[in-house]
Amino acid sequence: QVQLVESGGGWVQAGGSLRVSCTATGDALINYFMGWFRQTPGLEREFVAGVTWNSGHTYYGDSVAGRFTISRDNANNIVYLQMNSLTADDTAVYYCAADRWYNGDYAKARNYDYWGQGTQVTVSS
Numbered sequence: 001q002v003q004l005v006e007s008g009g010g011w012v013q014a015g016g017s018l019r020v021s022c023t024a025t026g027d028a029l030i031n032y033f034m035g036w037f038r039q040t041p042g043l044e045r046e047f048v049a050g051v052t053w054n055s056g057h058t059y060y061g062d063s064v065a066g067r068f069t070i071s072r073d074n075a076n077n078i079v080y081l082q083m084n085s086l087t088a089d090d091t092a093v094y095y096c097a098a099d100r101w102y103n104g105d106y107a108k109a110r111n112y113d114y115w116g117q118g119t120q121v122t123v124s125s
Helices: none
Strands: 002-007 010-013 018-026 033-039 046-052 058-060 068-073 078-083 092-099 119-124
Touching (some): 002 092, 018 033, 018 092, 033 068, 046 078
Antiparallel strands (some): 002 018, 018 078, 046 058, 068 078, 092 119
């Protein structure tokens, strides 16, 4: 099992930057795919970014590609999401998730086995 705790959310003005973190405890992450999702009220969770832990391959949702960067700290089991050029449309609760049985379908929330509690990101225009 894996326990995930997000941190680093908050308020930022449009055009600004923010970094959120996800600290994982429990199982070693070597065989996991780690993802970031976001959700606003009334909408489904949207895939934001993901990384294959052992290889470091990264993937991004269309709405954030070129602005957001996912990275990992192997030694400390932390996944980061650096968010730049933020807009009001990026306002959401951001969730970290872990997929133990990754099959290449990284964008579907139902494929993930473990979730953090979420951290609110608010972008003011």
